[in-house]
Amino acid sequence: MDLKKRIQSKEGYVAHFTKTPFTLQEKTRKLCQSHDQDPDNKEILQTLFGTCCDHVNIAPGFHCDYGFNIHFDGFCVINYNCVILDTSPVHIGNGVFIGPNVSIACAGHGVFPAQEKKE
Template sequence: MDLKKRIQSKDGYVAHFTKTPFTLQEKTRNLCQQHNQDPDNKNILQALFGTCNDYVNIAPGFHCDYGFNIHFDGFCVINYNCVILDTSPVRIGNGVFIGPNVTITCAGHGVFPAQRKEGMNTSKPITIGENVWIGANCVICPGVTIGKDSIIGAGSIVTKDIPNGVIAFGNPCRVQRLITQEDRLEYSEGMEKE
């Protein structure tokens, strides 16, 4: 299997850092820099991700490894200073809000010191379900799936899967409670939806 196909695979992998396709990252770095200077230019996002609809909004300060490994299923807002290490596929569902200073990282390193020293890297895909809200300053770790309709509280470190329809936060991130009808908001007077 060639290296690009390996990093696009839905399976995680272990590799030596010299097997990382750095030439693919050069184009991505340039496109991220262009986007950060001209965030309203949808052509740049199209070139970065391969396919990108008009409903994906990414604030400046965005960085990723490859871009082609990030897949949007619809509307998405990514706030300032987001980093996505897409060494494996990252799937982002429709209706996702990602707060400022969030890191989503498929990449890791060997735990055993000698292997880490010799450059052993790991990677596992990440899935973010539809209608998820990730608060500011969160870190989403390799191999995590966040279930649809869930909220990840600000400053959380997500190391394990999060189920659908819950509020979770902390370090490590843990489910705190279900989202219920009692969480429904009412518009303030004079601020109703038109």
């Protein structure tokens, strides 16, 4: 299974610092920066996210790992400085309001020495 499919799977993905797919994140960083400059441009959000409708409003300061793993099921408002670490699929329902400075983190790291050495 290639890395992008692994990240999109329901099994989850644990990134090791030395194996982090930075090339997948480069496009995402540029899209987030473009969104900060033009937050009303819905085309940027359509390109960034896996699923997104015109009723998704995101204030500047939004950051995510990949974007393609974030899916909106309808109307959503996200306030300033939201971070979504989408190393696994994230589904945000209809009628959701997310406050300022919220982090949604699927990412994690091992807390036991034996976990750090696993592939």
